[in-house]
Amino acid sequence: MHDYYSFVTGPLAWFAFLVFITGSGWRFYSLWQLAKKKDGAVFEYMNLKFALRSIAHWIIPFGSRSMKINPSMTVVTFIFHISLFLTPLFVVGHVILWKESFNISWFTLPNTVADLMTLIVIGSSCFFLWRRIKLPDVKFLTTPVDFLILLIVTAPFVSGFWVYHQFPGFAVMTVIHILSGEIMLMTIPFTKLFHMFLFPFTRGYIGSEFGGVRMAKDW
Numbered sequence: 712m713h714d715y716y717s718f719v720t721g722p723l724a725w726f727a728f729l730v731f732i733t734g735s736g737w738r739f740y741s742l743w744q745l746a747k748k749k750d751g752a753v754f755e756y757m758n759l760k761f762a763l764r765s766i767a768h769w770i771i772p773f774g775s776r777s778m779k780i781n782p783s784m785t786v787v788t789f790i791f792h793i794s795l796f797l798t799p800l801f802v803v804g805h806v807i808l809w810k811e812s813f814n815i816s817w818f819t820l821p822n823t824v825a826d827l828m829t830l831i832v833i834g835s836s837c838f839f840l841w842r843r844i845k846l847p848d849v850k851f852l853t854t855p856v857d858f859l860i861l862l863i864v865t866a867p868f869v870s871g872f873w874v875y876h877q878f879p880g881f882a883v884m885t886v887i888h889i890l891s892g893e894i895m896l897m898t899i900p901f902t903k904l905f906h907m908f909l910f911p912f913t914r915g916y917i918g919s920e921f922g923g924v925r926m927a928k929d930w
Contacts (some may be wrong), residue, residue, distance in 0.1 A: 712882055719889045727893035734900030735908065742909075758919040765918025766911055768930045775930035784842075791835035794828035795864070799892070801825070804875070822875075829872045836865040860902055866891035 768774040778785040801820040810816040843853040870888035874881050899905055921929035
């Protein structure tokens with residue numbers, strides 16, 4: 712078990728970061744090239760004012776009409792993304808690892824808060840899974856890859872919760888936790904998970920088109 716732990720925390724961890732960084736760079740470059748080829752005018756009418764206006768409305772809960780129409784989805788989506796982003800960055804165990812590896816650290820979340828946010832991610836994932844299985848309009852658009860992505864996102868939180876509470880087999884689960892986190896990191900540039908970086912650009916594009924060209928709101 713020690714050998715597996717050393718591998719996932721050593722060579723595989725560096726490989727995962729390398730794939731994430733180079734893959735993200737390649738994805739940005741390829742999308743930029745595609746945008747120039749398919750719609751070169753987009754760079755001419757990009758407008759900072761309308762872009763920021765659109766982004767602001769879409770990052771505020773119930774800022775858009777679609778969010779108001781489906782309040783339950785809005786609430787779950789926001790608490791899911793907040794917990795998904797903050798928990799890995801500020802949970803005590805992860806910050807300690809950064810301190811030990813690179814001698815840098817930052818403030819941490821109280822354990823009870825991190826625990827709650829972990830459960831929020833797991834519960835929200837179950838909600839998204841239910842929607843993809845039960846709601847006809849969502850089911851129609853769902854592919855096997857969507858289920859795989861949901862599994863990739865949820866696995867580090869389920870395993871992390873298991874390890875923190877030291878349930879039976881937590882030593883093995885520690886390796887699974889690290890491995891699942893690295894898998895998620897490596898898949899970000901090549902899946903829908905990359906929307907975490909594309910969001911401001913897509914919203915800025917849509918906001919600029921609606922505000923500067925159509926003279927309308929996009930929310």
